[in-house]
Amino acid sequence: xNDTTDMTTYHHGDLPAVLRAATAELVAECGPHGFSLREAAxxxxxxxxxxxxxxxxxxxxxxxxxxxxxARLEAALAAALRSxxxxxxxxxxxxSAYVATALAHxxxxxxxxxDELHDSENEALIVAGCGAYDRxxxxxxxxxxxxxxxxxxxxAATMAWSTMAGLVTLAPKLADVxxxxxxxxxxxxxxxxxxxxxxxxxxxxxx
Amino acid sequence: xNDTTDMTTYHHGDLPAVLRAATAELVAECGPHGFSLREAAxxxxxxxxxxxxxxxxxxxxxxxxxxxxxARLEAALAAALRSxxxxxxxxxxxxSAYVATALAHxxxxxxxxxDELHDSENEALIVAGCGAYDRxxxxxxxxxxxxxxxxxxxxAATMAWSTMAGLVTLAPKLADVxxxxxxxxxxxxxxxxxxxxxxxxxxxxxx
DNA sequence: GAGTTCACCTGACACTGTCAAGATGCGGGT
DNA sequence: ACCCGCATCTTGACAGTGTCAGGTGAACTC
Numbered sequence: 001x002n003d004t005t006d007m008t009t010y011h012h013g014d015l016p017a018v019l020r021a022a023t024a025e026l027v028a029e030c031g032p033h034g035f036s037l038r039e040a041a042x043x044x045x046x047x048x049x050x051x052x053x054x055x056x057x058x059x060x061x062x063x064x065x066x067x068x069x070x071a072r073l074e075a076a077l078a079a080a081l082r083s084x085x086x087x088x089x090x091x092x093x094x095x096s097a098y099v100a101t102a103l104a105h106x107x108x109x110x111x112x113x114x115d116e117l118h119d120s121e122n123e124a125l126i127v128a129g130c131g132a133y134d135r136x137x138x139x140x141x142x143x144x145x146x147x148x149x150x151x152x153x154x155x156a157a158t159m160a161w162s163t164m165a166g167l168v169t170l171a172p173k174l175a176d177v178x179x180x181x182x183x184x185x186x187x188x189x190x191x192x193x194x195x196x197x198x199x200x201x202x203x204x205x206x207x
Numbered sequence: 208x209n210d211t212t213d214m215t216t217y218h219h220g221d222l223p224a225v226l227r228a229a230t231a232e233l234v235a236e237c238g239p240h241g242f243s244l245r246e247a248a249x250x251x252x253x254x255x256x257x258x259x260x261x262x263x264x265x266x267x268x269x270x271x272x273x274x275x276x277x278a279r280l281e282a283a284l285a286a287a288l289r290s291x292x293x294x295x296x297x298x299x300x301x302x303s304a305y306v307a308t309a310l311a312h313x314x315x316x317x318x319x320x321x322d323e324l325h326d327s328e329n330e331a332l333i334v335a336g337c338g339a340y341d342r343x344x345x346x347x348x349x350x351x352x353x354x355x356x357x358x359x360x361x362x363a364a365t366m367a368w369s370t371m372a373g374l375v376t377l378a379p380k381l382a383d384v385x386x387x388x389x390x391x392x393x394x395x396x397x398x399x400x401x402x403x404x405x406x407x408x409x410x411x412x413x414x
Numbered sequence: 415g416a417g418t419t420c421a422c423c424t425g426a427c428a429c430t431g432t433c434a435a436g437a438t439g440c441g442g443g444t
Numbered sequence: 445a446c447c448c449g450c451a452t453c454t455t456g457a458c459a460g461t462g463t464c465a466g467g468t469g470a471a472c473t474c
Contacts, residue, residue: 015421032240032323033239033240036462038460038461046421046422047422047423047424048424048461048462049422049462049463050423052462052463052464053420054421057462058462115238115379116239120380126384126387130384130387130388133384154385154390154391154393155405158374158377159398159402159405161377162372162373162374162377163370165377166368166369166371166373169320170320170369173327174365176327177333177340178361186361186362186365191362194359194366195366198362198363201409202406222452222453243429244432245429245430245431253454254453256432256433256454256455256456257454264432265430
């Protein structure tokens with residue numbers, strides 16, 4: 001019977017996958033605003049209405065790309081958690097993994113946190129997003145268990161998540177500002193390292 | 208002689224200002240993606256090509272709105288700094304002021320941090336952005352002077368700025384997630400309060 | 415081998431941003 | 445008083461966009 005993952009080889013091979021890849025590439029090049037459904041179709045070598053058949057609308061396609069991005073992020077964070085037994089080291093690895101995947105897949109990342117570009121109600125997207133976030137909760141939960149039972153994991157995770165997202169999106173702008181003011185420019189890797197140390201420092205006394 | 212701020216009362220009164228207001232309102236309603244130059248012109252009661260004359264392009268108009276937003280933010284942060292003599296209290300007030308202005312002017316805020324929607328090279332925008340950021344530097348500089356001469360003000364400001372930006376943009380999404388997982392939902396005001404306490408806690412031992 | 419379903423195409427519509435060219439009214443110089 | 449220059453805004457056109465309706469053909473089912 002029909003396994004949905006098997007109905008691939010038709011005219012084109014696997015058009016949905018090709019379209020998702022083309023979209024990510026296009027957004028990485030031209031930004032979410034420069035993206036165009038027709039251009040994505042063009043790059044995939046199909047007619048302008050082909051994407052709609054698989055994804056319903058432009059938003060649907062972008063939603064699928066965002067879901068892909070969260071899946072990648074979850075995988076990276078999961079690997080970071082497995083990379084060590086020390087909760088502090090795990091958290092540092094999560095920070096590095098977050099920024100690494102964001103920079104490696106800028107097209108995905110740009111869509112993931114642009115609320116109105118994707119359909120926030122989409123179930124697959126929500127599941128993928130929560131999956132990635134759960135890894136961060138897991139990491140901070142490990143820290144709580146090992147060092148500070150008073151730590152409010154929810155709040156700490158919210159702030160860590162926000163800070164990582166903010167750093168990644170603001171880093172280029174901050175670099176520009178630093179350049180123009182003759183200040184020392186800190187590459188984002190170093191910022192993330194500082195960030196994790198700073199947070200781990202703060203975790204000790206937080207409630 | 209021509210003072211550019213005086214050439215206001217013509218056919219329309221002050222069309223640039225009306226257009227900026229209409230744009231902010233429109234973005235607040237429909238998001239940056241739902242914004243349309245022609246719709247903004249429509250709301251201002253002028254023809255579809257009128258905005259181009261004052262702002263050059265859609266990006267020019269959005270840049271002006273972003274500049275407005277940074278000016279408002281700087282004013283709010285400056286007021287927060289004046290609100291107390293205690294550096295810690297100043298920092299808390301900055302956090303509250305940041306989120307308050309972001310929520311009070313969602314249209315402006317959405318454009319301010321959407322890198323490709325405005326012209327990042329625009330000088331007025333850069334000046335306004337740096338002006339607001341400088342207030343945060345000032346606040347954290349006061350903390351350094353009063354409590355911890357080892358504190359790296361640049362790095363601390365980068366993280367505080369990123370966290371505030373991240374919190375504001377992610378707050379609604381995190382609220383949804385919390386709702387669906389039956390977790391306790393923290394309103395953003397409380398999150399900001401926690402955030403400032405957490406950072407102040409971290410400042411003590413940071414380098 | 416006929417019929418149904420899926421995958422994709424063609425064509426059309428209203429909408430968008432931008433440009434060129436024209437109208438319209440204010441201000442300053444004579 | 446007049447007129448000219450110029451800033452302001454309009455009109456019209458162009459290419460490009462997302463989405464929908466309907467068509468075409470391949471592939472699987474029975």
